[in-house]
Amino acid sequence: xxxxxxxxxxxxxxxxxxxxxxxxxxxxxxxxxxxxxxxxxxxxxxxxxxxxxxxxxxxxxxxxxxxxxxxxxxxxxxxxxxxxxxxxxxxxxxxxxxxxxxxxxxxxxxxxxxxxxxxxxxxxxxxxxxxxxxxxxxxxxxxxxxxxxxxxxxxxxxxxxxxxxxxxxxxxxxxxxxxxxxxxxxxxxxxxxxxxxxxxxxxxxxxxxxxxxxxxxxxxxxxxxxxxxxxxxxxxxxxxxxxxxxxxxxxxxxxxxxxxxxxxxxxxxxxxxxxxxxxxxxxxxxxxxxxxxxxxxxxxxxxxxxxxxxxxxxxxxxxxxxxxxxxxxxxxxxxxxxxxxxxxxxxxxxxxxxxxxxxxxxxxxxxxxxxxxxxxxxxxxxxxxxxxxxxxxxxxxxxxxxxxxxxxxxxxxxxxxxxxxxxxxxxxxxxxxxxxxxxxxxxxxxxxxxxxxxxxxxxxxxxxxxxxxxxxxxxxxxxxxxxxxxxxxxxxxxxxxxxxxxxxxxxxxxxxxxxxxxxxxxxxxxxxxxxxxxxxxxxxxxxxxxxxxxxxxxxxxxxxxxxxxxxxxxxxxxxxxxxxxxxxxxxx
Amino acid sequence: xxxxxxxxxxxxxxxxxxxxxxxxxxxxxxxxxxxxxxxxxxxxxxxxxxxxxxxxxxxxxxxxxxxxxxxxxxxxxxxxxxxxxxxxxxxxxxxxxxxxxxxxxxxxxxxxxxxxxxxxxxxxxxxxxxxxxxxxxxxxxxxxxxxxxxxxxxxxxxxxxxxxxxxxxxxxxxxxxxxxxxxxxxxxxx
Numbered sequence: 001x002x003x004x005x006x007x008x009x010x011x012x013x014x015x016x017x018x019x020x021x022x023x024x025x026x027x028x029x030x031x032x033x034x035x036x037x038x039x040x041x042x043x044x045x046x047x048x049x050x051x052x053x054x055x056x057x058x059x060x061x062x063x064x065x066x067x068x069x070x071x072x073x074x075x076x077x078x079x080x081x082x083x084x085x086x087x088x089x090x091x092x093x094x095x096x097x098x099x100x101x102x103x104x105x106x107x108x109x110x111x112x113x114x115x116x117x118x119x120x121x122x123x124x125x126x127x128x129x130x131x132x133x134x135x136x137x138x139x140x141x142x143x144x145x146x147x148x149x150x151x152x153x154x155x156x157x158x159x160x161x162x163x164x165x166x167x168x169x170x171x172x173x174x175x176x177x178x179x180x181x182x183x184x185x186x187x188x189x190x191x192x193x194x195x196x197x198x199x200x201x202x203x204x205x206x207x208x209x210x211x212x213x214x215x216x217x218x219x220x221x222x223x224x225x226x227x228x229x230x231x232x233x234x235x236x237x238x239x240x241x242x243x244x245x246x247x248x249x250x251x252x253x254x255x256x257x258x259x260x261x262x263x264x265x266x267x268x269x270x271x272x273x274x275x276x277x278x279x280x281x282x283x284x285x286x287x288x289x290x291x292x293x294x295x296x297x298x299x300x301x302x303x304x305x306x307x308x309x310x311x312x313x314x315x316x317x318x319x320x321x322x323x324x325x326x327x328x329x330x331x332x333x334x335x336x337x338x339x340x341x342x343x344x345x346x347x348x349x350x351x352x353x354x355x356x357x358x359x360x361x362x363x364x365x366x367x368x369x370x371x372x373x374x375x376x377x378x379x380x381x382x383x384x385x386x387x388x389x390x391x392x393x394x395x396x397x398x399x400x401x402x403x404x405x406x407x408x409x410x411x412x413x414x415x416x417x418x419x420x421x422x423x424x425x426x427x428x429x430x431x432x433x434x435x436x437x438x439x440x441x442x443x444x445x446x447x448x449x450x451x452x453x454x455x456x457x458x459x460x461x462x463x464x465x466x467x468x469x470x471x472x473x474x475x476x477x478x479x480x481x482x483x484x485x486x487x488x489x490x491x492x493x494x495x496x497x498x499x500x501x502x503x504x505x506x507x508x509x510x511x512x513x514x515x516x517x518x519x520x521x522x523x524x525x526x527x528x529x530x531x532x533x534x535x536x537x538x539x540x541x542x543x544x545x546x547x548x549x550x551x552x553x554x555x556x557x558x559x560x561x562x563x564x565x566x567x568x569x570x571x572x573x574x575x576x577x578x579x580x581x582x583x584x585x586x587x588x
Numbered sequence: 589x590x591x592x593x594x595x596x597x598x599x600x601x602x603x604x605x606x607x608x609x610x611x612x613x614x615x616x617x618x619x620x621x622x623x624x625x626x627x628x629x630x631x632x633x634x635x636x637x638x639x640x641x642x643x644x645x646x647x648x649x650x651x652x653x654x655x656x657x658x659x660x661x662x663x664x665x666x667x668x669x670x671x672x673x674x675x676x677x678x679x680x681x682x683x684x685x686x687x688x689x690x691x692x693x694x695x696x697x698x699x700x701x702x703x704x705x706x707x708x709x710x711x712x713x714x715x716x717x718x719x720x721x722x723x724x725x726x727x728x729x730x731x732x733x734x735x736x737x738x739x740x741x742x743x744x745x746x747x748x749x750x751x752x753x754x755x756x757x758x759x760x761x762x763x764x765x766x767x768x769x770x771x772x773x774x775x776x777x778x
Contacts (some may be wrong), residue, residue: 002616004612004613004615004622004624034767084664108627108665109627113667132623158735159649160627164625164626164627165623165624165625165650166609166622166623166624166625166650167622167623167650168611168616168621168622169646236649236650237602239648239649239650240648240649240651242649243648243649244646247726249620261608304716309651309653310649310651310653311648311653311654317601321653322653322655322656323653323654323655323673324655325654325655325673325674325675326673327654327670327671327673328669328670328672328673328711331666331669331670331701332666332690332692332693332698332699332700332701333636333690333698334599334634334635334636334666334667334670334690335635335636335690335691336600336632336634336635337632337633337634337635337691338632338634339601339632339633339634340633342635343633364632367632371692371695371697372695372696372697444632457618514632514633517634527665534696537694537696538695540691540694540695541691541692541694542633542688542690543689543690543694544689544694544695545689545693545694546696548702558688558689560686560688560721560730561633561688561689587721587724587730587731587733
């Protein structure tokens with residue numbers, strides 16, 4: 001039956017329909033829904049790992065034990081899993097293994113826009129590059145076949161516009177999962193140097209066999225139309241090409257690595273102008289040029305940064321853009337913001353007030369860097385808040401500076417890779433204040449379970465990892481709890497943490513209001529008492545606003561948005577704010 | 589048929605994605621090809637959200653380009669104005685008149701344009717605003733703004749209205765069905 005589903009949902013369905021047995025991953029936009037959908041379908045075992053390295057290693061174990069396995073992550077997650085990946089390519093697989101990676105060109109929700117095709121080249125493994133939901137579905141099955149036929153892990157790479165775009169999918173006949181033998185094979189799976197040397201030879205031989213496969217597989221297809229213009233492309237860029245140049249001949253690469261060199265030469269010879277259209281890096285173009293094939297238009301006209309769209313293509317190839325309209329200028333921006341009543345708001349109100357240096361991390365709390373808070377001064381990657389703060393403190397000590405850095409990190413990020421940094425800080429005599437916002441979920445990606453949530457991806461109740469004993473076990477003596485809804489107490493706790501020498505950890509245990517659906521009565525402002533001083537606006541809550549006009553603008557609360565946390569009330573020196581009477585809950 | 593391009597805009601938490609799902613499922617149930625796409629990164633409430641639905645015999649790109657939307661549905665007036673350039677000449681705009689402050693306005697760093705509806709009228713000759721929140725509340729739940737907006741645009745879509753109602757019944761299930769059906773009907777009359 002036809003369905004309209006996203007690329008992520010299609011991969012999940014494809015996994016269930018293609019004999020999948022084990023799936024693991026770590027949430028990360030735009031990959032997250034894949035594993036959630038595997039769980040929702042409920043036919044195959046799946047789990048959240050605390051980080052991507054654990055996810056891939058668990059999938060490797062699943063493959064060695066004979067079950068078709070899947071690991072899912074966003075592009076930067078592969079950096080975390082790369083240690084496993086670059087040796088997994090040597091061992092190969094037992095049952096099929098797919099690493100699904102979702103790239104984010106345009107950085108809709110990422111800290112960089114690295115091109116995962118580099119990893120396929122780096123690891124010398126095949127990479128599938130679907131162009132819509134149907135291909136995302138089909139390529140899971142093909143991926144397992146390639147993985148088992150060539151004894152290799154396979155990367156299945158999407159981009160945001162594949163993962164999150166919905167298209168029509170017709171499922172194939174379902175294959176029942178079959179778990180194979182759990183085999184001991186020391187030279188294949190024990191990567192001591194002596195065995196690794198032999199496996200490396202096999203990796204190179206396998207790549208040659210894959211190149212031959214690339215020449216004949218229908219994954220790479222030539223669509224001959226007008227021979228005047230020939231375009232080599234893949235993924236969502238293929239769809240933009242079809243949209244803007246419906247008459248063009250196309251070599252569509254479904255296998256993004258290794259490339260079919262003979263097919264490329266054949267295609268180049270059959271068209272007059274050759275263009276390579278790819279988002280982000282010039283991976284195809286460099287290889288085509290290295291073959292001595294002339295490329296008229298590639299990255300000389302097309303951007304290395306951001307997404308490609310139909311108009312960018314038209315303009316690069318000398319046609320008029322369709323967009324003749326321009327956006328209305330000067331409108332107030334509507335950036336993402338802490339939810340009304342989020343526990344992070346109180347924390348950043350105080351951090352902003354104290355003007356400390358905040359080493360931040362990846363999560364909702366990264367929004368503390370934006371105005372008017374401006375209370376985060378470095379964010380690199382998952383877990384870096386603590387380790388970077390440690391380095392800052394060491395150099396500050398050498399420089400004779402007294403200011404103590406503050407690290408802010410969430411529970412999921414702490415479990416992911418903050419723990420090791422904190423252990424290093426304790427071990428190496430560090431001197432930073434670490435604030436763990438333990439809201440018992442992976443918030444920014446939509447409230448996924450983690451080891452602190454108390455249940456698994458498939459809803460099984462489990463023991464929660466408790467933060468205080470964990471932090472103590474890592475070697476930290478000074479641990480205190482924090483309640484960021486109480487501004488005075490929060491300020492006092494942070495000041496104490498800053499004044500106390502050595503590592504100091506504060507843990508806020510307020511749950512994520514979205515994940516745990518916490519509803520409170522809306523606030524209201526007494527217009528007689530409000531002086532319009534705007535002190536409350538510093539908490540940057542979208543439920544607040546100034547009255548339309550009048551001699552002196554006063555503050556009002558939008559009862560459709562306010563979720564009654566009362567943080568703004570604590571900023572008011574005139575007792576103008578109070579809870580609304582009666583049943584009044586927000587509609588957002 | 590020519591591709592019918594729809595852009596749906598709003599504020600995170602208003603149900604833009606659910607409305608998009610209803611339109612996409614309805615197009616599929618009507619036997620047409622469809623692609624739907626939005627960029628959803630952060631889960632928070634309050635950011636600007638934009639979603640595309642493209643319907644036709646065969647749809648390639650999931651992205652609607654500025655200047656090519658047949659229909660813009662906005663759940664908030666400022667967002668209607670922000671994305672009004674997605675409309676093609678003669679395109680139609682239906683929007684909810686109930687404003688939600690962006691955080692920049694809430695923090696006193698920017699001013700919500702008081703003449704937003706005049707600006708919308710100047711940007712689009714085919715614009716029509718409704719109080720979707722009041723209609724949603726009448727239907728029984730202020731959160732049903734998204735279904736009110738779907739109701740409002742039903743007559744302009746290349747799908748049969750009964751198919752859309754069927755899809756909403758299927759997706760809403762249980763006690764949500766009655767509220768959502770009332771919201772659709774309320775929107776259709778507005």
